[in-house]
Amino acid sequence: MAKVKVRNNFQQARWNEPVIYELSTPGLRGIIPPLVEDAIEAGISEDACALPDGLKRKSSLDLPEVAQKQVLEHFLHLSQETMGANLANDMSEGTCTMKYNPRLCETLVANPGFADIHPDQDVDTVQGILKVYYDFEHVVKEVSGLDKFSLQPGGGNHAVYTAASVIRAYHESRGEAEQRDEIITTIFSHPCDSACPATAGYKVITIWPDEHGMPDYEAIKAAANEHTAAIFMTNPEDIGIYNIHADKIVETIHAVGGLCFYDQANANAFLGIARAKEAGFDMCHFNVHKTFGTPHGGEGPACGAFGVRESLAKFLPVPTVEFDGNHYYLDYDKPESIGRVREYIGQSAVVLKAYAWSMMMGAEGLKECAEISVLNNNYMLNLMEKIPGVAHAFQGNGIIRQEQIRYSFQPLREKYDIGSDDMNCRMGDYGIPWFWSSHHPWVIPEPMTIEPCESYTKENIEEYCKVVETVAKEAAETPELLKNAPYNTAMHRRIKEEELDDPEKWALTWRAYKRKHSL
Amino acid sequence: MSGKQFVHPYIPNSEPAVKQQMLDAIGMTSVEDIYQGIPEHLRFKGEMQLPDPIISEYSCQRHVEGLLNQNRNAKNNICFLGGGTWNHYVPSVVETIMERDEFLTCYVGDAYTDHGKFQALFESSSMLGDLTGFEACNTPTYDWANAIAIACRMTARANQRTEILVAGNMSPDRLMVVRNYCKPEITVTKIGYDKNTGLMDLDDLKAKLSDKTSAVYFENPVYTGSLESQAAAICAAAKSAGAYSIVGVDPTSLGILEAPAAYGADYAVGEIQPLGLHMSYGGGIGGFICTKDDKEFVGEFPSLLFGLCETQQEGEYGFGEVFYERTSYASREKGKDFIGTTTALHGIAAAVYMALMGPQGFKELGEGILKRVAYTKKKLSEIPGIKIPVSGCSYCDFLVDFTETGKTVAEINKALLDYNVLGGKYMGGEFPEYGQSALYSVTEVHTVEDLDTLIGALKKICA
Numbered sequence: 001m002a003k004v005k006v007r008n009n010f011q012q013a014r015w016n017e018p019v020i021y022e023l024s025t026p027g028l029r030g031i032i033p034p035l036v037e038d039a040i041e042a043g044i045s046e047d048a049c050a051l052p053d054g055l056k057r058k059s060s061l062d063l064p065e066v067a068q069k070q071v072l073e074h075f076l077h078l079s080q081e082t083m084g085a086n087l088a089n090d091m092s093e094g095t096c097t098m099k100y101n102p103r104l105c106e107t108l109v110a111n112p113g114f115a116d117i118h119p120d121q122d123v124d125t126v127q128g129i130l131k132v133y134y135d136f137e138h139v140v141k142e143v144s145g146l147d148k149f150s151l152q153p154g155g156g157n158h159a160v161y162t163a164a165s166v167i168r169a170y171h172e173s174r175g176e177a178e179q180r181d182e183i184i185t186t187i188f189s190h191p192c193d194s195a196c197p198a199t200a201g202y203k204v205i206t207i208w209p210d211e212h213g214m215p216d217y218e219a220i221k222a223a224a225n226e227h228t229a230a231i232f233m234t235n236p237e238d239i240g241i242y243n244i245h246a247d248k249i250v251e252t253i254h255a256v257g258g259l260c261f262y263d264q265a266n267a268n269a270f271l272g273i274a275r276a277k278e279a280g281f282d283m284c285h286f287n288v289h290k291t292f293g294t295p296h297g298g299e300g301p302a303c304g305a306f307g308v309r310e311s312l313a314k315f316l317p318v319p320t321v322e323f324d325g326n327h328y329y330l331d332y333d334k335p336e337s338i339g340r341v342r343e344y345i346g347q348s349a350v351v352l353k354a355y356a357w358s359m360m361m362g363a364e365g366l367k368e369c370a371e372i373s374v375l376n377n378n379y380m381l382n383l384m385e386k387i388p389g390v391a392h393a394f395q396g397n398g399i400i401r402q403e404q405i406r407y408s409f410q411p412l413r414e415k416y417d418i419g420s421d422d423m424n425c426r427m428g429d430y431g432i433p434w435f436w437s438s439h440h441p442w443v444i445p446e447p448m449t450i451e452p453c454e455s456y457t458k459e460n461i462e463e464y465c466k467v468v469e470t471v472a473k474e475a476a477e478t479p480e481l482l483k484n485a486p487y488n489t490a491m492h493r494r495i496k497e498e499e500l501d502d503p504e505k506w507a508l509t510w511r512a513y514k515r516k517h518s519l
Numbered sequence: 520m521s522g523k524q525f526v527h528p529y530i531p532n533s534e535p536a537v538k539q540q541m542l543d544a545i546g547m548t549s550v551e552d553i554y555q556g557i558p559e560h561l562r563f564k565g566e567m568q569l570p571d572p573i574i575s576e577y578s579c580q581r582h583v584e585g586l587l588n589q590n591r592n593a594k595n596n597i598c599f600l601g602g603g604t605w606n607h608y609v610p611s612v613v614e615t616i617m618e619r620d621e622f623l624t625c626y627v628g629d630a631y632t633d634h635g636k637f638q639a640l641f642e643s644s645s646m647l648g649d650l651t652g653f654e655a656c657n658t659p660t661y662d663w664a665n666a667i668a669i670a671c672r673m674t675a676r677a678n679q680r681t682e683i684l685v686a687g688n689m690s691p692d693r694l695m696v697v698r699n700y701c702k703p704e705i706t707v708t709k710i711g712y713d714k715n716t717g718l719m720d721l722d723d724l725k726a727k728l729s730d731k732t733s734a735v736y737f738e739n740p741v742y743t744g745s746l747e748s749q750a751a752a753i754c755a756a757a758k759s760a761g762a763y764s765i766v767g768v769d770p771t772s773l774g775i776l777e778a779p780a781a782y783g784a785d786y787a788v789g790e791i792q793p794l795g796l797h798m799s800y801g802g803g804i805g806g807f808i809c810t811k812d813d814k815e816f817v818g819e820f821p822s823l824l825f826g827l828c829e830t831q832q833e834g835e836y837g838f839g840e841v842f843y844e845r846t847s848y849a850s851r852e853k854g855k856d857f858i859g860t861t862t863a864l865h866g867i868a869a870a871v872y873m874a875l876m877g878p879q880g881f882k883e884l885g886e887g888i889l890k891r892v893a894y895t896k897k898k899l900s901e902i903p904g905i906k907i908p909v910s911g912c913s914y915c916d917f918l919v920d921f922t923e924t925g926k927t928v929a930e931i932n933k934a935l936l937d938y939n940v941l942g943g944k945y946m947g948g949e950f951p952e953y954g955q956s957a958l959y960s961v962t963e964v965h966t967v968e969d970l971d972t973l974i975g976a977l978k979k980i981c982a
Contacts, residue, residue: 001537012632019836020642020874030875031610033884037967040894048893049886051775051912052748055739059781061774061878062649068612071874075616075867081635084624093626100529101624104576109799110614112594113587119801120600120944121591122932128589129800142567154661157859165699177703195847195857199672201703204852242556273554275563289860293529296626297864298636299658299823301802339695343603343662344801352583352802360579362572365527371550372532378553379541400556425631434628440849457531458541484831490634492830494837500826503814506841507827510645512654512812 004462006470010431012489013080020074021510024064030071062511081490083433085296089460091380092435094404094449095190095238097268097290102360105294105353114352119344123329129348130328133321136355137305139292143366144264144284145277146307150316151288151346156265157192158341159285159304160232162317163261164200165338166283166308167230169315170259173336180229180258186215188237191439193263202229209443213394217245221252228258235279236266238438238449239393239406240377250280259283259312267291268453269374269403272367276307283308293357294350303350317341372454373403376461380452381405383465389415389472393444404451406444409472413446418475418482420446425493426474426485430467525574591941593798597969598941601916601960602742603663603690604801605793607771608964613795613871622867630825630838637838640863641825643870647807650773650873650881651787652780654812657822659791659805659866664693666788666806667767668700671734672856673808673819674763674786675705680733686719688712689767690742691949697736705733714952717745717909719753728760734785738767739776743950744917744958745909746776754783770794770807770869772914774881775889779809786810791865795872805862805869818845821856884963888915891970892961898974904981908953915960919943922954924981931980932957938976 066074083090085098092098109115117126137149153159164183171177183197186207194204205223210216215233224231231253235243243249250260262276262284268291276284288303289296296302308316318337319330330345361369381401384390393406412418420437423446428434438447452461474481484493499505507513526534532541542548554562573579592598598606616622622636630637644656660666671683683701685694687709698707710727711720719737728735735757739747747753754764765786766779771793779787787809796803810816817824823840830837847854876884892913900907904924907917921931932942943957950956961970 016835017635017638019638019645020870021645029877029879030612031880033876033880033887034608034963034966036887036890039967040890040970044890044893044897048897049889049912051889052746054751054782055746055748055777057773057775057777059652059778061778061881063646063876063878063881064874065877065879066874068875071871072612072615074874075612075639075871076619078635078639079616079619079621081633081638082621082625083628083632084619084621085626086620086624090624090626093628096626098624098626101620102529102576104580106618106623107580108583108587109802111584111587112592113584113590114592115797115799116593116598116606117590117800118593118598118600118606118798118941119604120602121598121941122929125591125936125941126800128586131586131589132583139569142569145563154665154862155860157857158661161857165702168702191847191851191854192857192859194852195854198852199700199856206851244556244558244561247558247561272567273563274557274561278563279561287860295623295864296860297862298622298625298633298640298867299627299863300661300861301805301864302860302862339699340664340692341696341699343664343692343696343804347802348800349802356579356583359570359573359582360529360576361527363567363569365530365572366567366569368527368530368533372530372538374553375538375541375550376532378545378547382545400553402553402556424629428632433625434632436627440851454530454532458537486631489631491631491837492832492835494630494839495829495831497828497839500828500839500841501844503812503817506817508641508644508655508812508817508824508841509648509653510642511648513827515654 002459004459004466006463006466007431010429010488014490015077015081017074017077019510020064023066023070023074026065028065028067030066030068088433089464090433091450091452091456091464092433094436094451095266096436097451097453099293099453100455101293101295102357105356108356109349109352127328130321132352132355134323134328136351139358140286140305140307143271144307145275146284147310148313148316149305149307150320151303151305151351152317152342153304153306154342154347155300155302156285156287156304157196159306160192160263161196161199162306162341163283164197166312166315167259168200169336169338170312171229180227182227183229184220184223184231186233186237187443188239189232189234189263190265193232197232212397212399213239213241214243214245217248220249224252224256226256228253228256230259230261232261232263234263234266236402240401240404241399242402246279266403269370271370272363273370282312288350288354292354294353301347301350303347319345369454376452376456377401377403377405380461380465387469387472389475390468404449406438407448407450408444409446412472412475416475416479418479420448422482423471426471426482427467428486428489432467596939596941597972599943599959599973600941602944602958603790604798604803605915605960605962606798606964607793607962609795609797610875612875613868616871617864617868622864634838637825639867639870641838643866646870646873648809650770651809652778653787653809655817656807656809657820657824659807659862660822661861662804662806663767663788663790664696666808667693667736668697669821670765670786670788670808671697671701671705674734676819677815678733680731681705682731683707683733684710684727684735686710686712686737688717688741688743689738715910717741717743718747718749721749721752724753724756728756728762732760732762734763734765736765740769740772740914740916743909744913745911751782772885775885791869794869796865796868805865819855820845821858823858887963891965892917895961895970902978902981908956915962916958918946918953918956919959920953920956926981928955928957934980935976938972940973940976
């Protein structure tokens with residue numbers, strides 16, 4: 001077996017990097033645009049390029065002036081001050097499914113046959129990429145059991161917003177849009193499951209958990225009525241407990257005329273195991289950048305694959321990618337479509353990478369991802385349960401956890417006044433990327449949500465637990481050490497955090513910073 | 520994969536002995552013991568119908584390259600498409616930084632361990648702010664269209680008004696996104712424009728402005744290929760009606776075109792893709808929203824905002840989330856709209872591009888494009904039957920009207936493929952008044968030989 005390594009002497013790169021403007025010397029530059037040939041200069045009159053009055057730039061353009069090596073050096077330094085999943089033990093970011101992102105996929109998207117094609121090219125000239133879209137849609141159809149997908153949404157939240165738009169169009173088509181103005185969701189579903197319907201004009205009813213940590217079924221029954229447009233729910237929710245009432249909830253909402261949207265951001269553990277269709281959902285989405293092996297890009301680019309039952313397909317964004325037996329084409333002929341949620345047909349680089357990844361996996365490989373991810377999680381739980389100071393959500397309820405767990409450092413808070421943020425800062429000193437605590441509100445106090453998906457080794461899991469154990473011990477023995485951590489990461493502990501909320505002090509740009517600090 | 524003899528390189532704990540050891544440790548005999556938590560009737564009993572896996576990376580690469588070879592691309596063809604994604608040069612330095620696994624594969628960590636990401640995006644916002652003349656800028660959203668839509672809702676919340684007026688010749692695709700995003704409480708109304716100049720009809724604007732008008736949106740450069748010379752007057756008209764003005768820009772034009780803040784705009788929104796991103800079949804896009812550094816404006820952003828702050832180490836630049844309580848991450852349905860994963864990496868790429876270009880680079884880029892476009896328009900207009908239907912200066916994009924050649928844009932584009940030319944986008948469907956017109960785009964990547972190839976080909980095709 002491989003060695004379990006705890007990085008006691010870890011030191012992240014810390015370059016004390018100036019802001020790029022501070023590297024500026026007037027007259028320098030990083031690149032020269034192509035020069036205009038004489039034949040072009042000779043072929044046009046002087047006034048052909050005269051800009052209209054008032055449009056010629058007169059205000060100064062204060063961009064930094066930096067030579068190429070120094071630009072490259074600067075951004076390489078900044079990259080080194082960042083912990084990507086491909087270089088760190090990033091089971092840290094629970095709910096985010098931080099898989100290994102194969103380098104092969106980066107080679108593929110750099111191919112001019114992809115990188116240099118324009119989205120408005122005639123379909124005859126882009127049959128290859130349209131086949132990729134069509135075939136990847138088939139993958140998500142199989143994984144969900146649903147009938148039709150749009151790959152246009154630019155992320156998971158965007159797909160959830162698309163769902164809210166489709167629900168609105170569905171009820172409008174039935175003349176019930178005004179009557180059905182409520183959405184039901186659950187507190188452990190992602191915040192987008194309440195925020196997106198609210199953006200689309202809905203009132204939101206939030207259901208809290210029962211004593212087992214599942215959405216309170218009786219409360220859902222009580223909330224469902226003729227005003228219900230739909231329910232938006234995740235399963236398992238972000239705490240990793242599979243909702244055994246999923247189909248009963250769906251029946252309840254259907255019985256009052258509402259639709260059921262299944263947020264499948266946490267789908268990784270259920271590939272080939274359990275699907276939206278069997279539970280009766282009308283719609284679902286996948287975070288392609290999570291479940292299907294594509295990079296997260298520091299928060300995008302991403303793709304939210306949004307799927308529906310056949311009866312709702314007419315409301316999907318335009319265009320959809322279709323195949324007539326020998327030719328792929330774009331179908332805009334959807335008079336009841338919600339229109340568009342994004343330009344073009346989707347985040348094509350993400351789709352291409354996900355396609356390649358899925359082709360390498362096949363049905364059996366996808367299922368193996370699921371099985372190993374739940375095994376990893378339960379193996380980790382077994383180790384974590386033995387660490388003093390670490391609890392987890394709804395501990396002892398007898399329910400076997402699936403792909404992730406929301407742990408809690410509340411015992412450390414009560415005994416030593418050490419919380420989740422303190423643990424997070426100090427774990428960084430051991431080379432562990434910042435862990436995902438929880439969205440707000442912190443229903444589970446002092447949370448840490450961990451998802452050891454299939455990419456991680458047994459030793460990675462053991463290392464992670466060892467670091468938690470080490471830092472929890474430090475919390476008991478030397479709490480001040482944690483209060484002032486981190487020491488070995490790229491940045492020290494923030495002070496005066498309240499200034500980030502103060503319009504007089506905050507600075508979103510260098511120009512604002514200079515003005516507010518009289519530089 | 521039946522009769523599988525290997526451990527998948529991406530799934531290390533599938534190695535049988537390791538797997539067994541882990542099962543033993545948790546007292547289970549198989550993974551099925553874990554899945555017992557899922558009721559039997561909710562389990563999927565069938566098999567996913569997918570192609571047999573392509574087991575080796577090399578075979579997968581060959582397979583995908585085979586598909587990509589079916590695409591015509593802008594490297595071995597001359598591409599004249601623009602309108603929202605443009606064919607610009609992507610510097611190698613940008614490609615290098617975008618490929619870094621640190622940026623590529625990180626996600627939502629705090630600045631303690633992702634300090635570099637925060638600083639890169641802060642710098643990206645700073646440089647976009649310099650181009651547009653504003654002190655506040657968000658982390659990127661999905662695309663230009665969503666940037667407009669978000670800005671519209673920001674203004675509606677700020678002034679509690681319910682109507683957005685938009686230039687009638689804005690991009691129809693972007694308008695579709697805006698219309699959906701503004702539902703149900705905000706109406707979107709088009710303002711007329713002059714067909715021959717592409718300029719907004721100011722009389723129509725003034726007639727439609729009212730105490731319901733939340734904002735006026737227009738694009739500069741205009742989608743149909745002119746420059747909106749009345750920009751200052753439009754912003755002033757909006758202001759006099761108590762409305763905000765939002766300008767959609769191509770950021771690469773701002774080395775030569777005036778910053779929107781300087782002519783009175785309240786918001787500048789636009790597309791990140793031309794700032795060093797490949798076209799990637801629409802995969803290069805990302806949107807930005809710049810505005811004034813005032814709570815009235817910043818307080819309405821749904822986006823994550825990264826700001827400079829102090830740390831325990833004196834002199835160190837720390838970073839953190841600005842006014843986080845605004846966001847749906849913090850406040851669920853009570854937050855401003857919603858946020859999530861968008862296009863952060865594209866914001867970083869844009870930062871590298873802007874840092875490379877500097878003020879001189881943007882100025883020379885813009886001047887060069889103006890000249891190439893002027894050359895192309897002049898030469899094309901000399902071809903019998905071809906007209907340039909919108910007058911004035913153009914930046915990158917311009918309309919070419921083939922109606923009098925008796926040929927359709929589709930026929931011409933098909934014929935152009937024989938010359939390895941990817942012709943402009945048909946516009947007659949969206950703007951019937953321009954007949955058989957196409958939107959062409961010329962940038963710094965086009966050499967005089969490229970332009971002459973197009974001109975020569977069209978002479979022959981339209982003869």
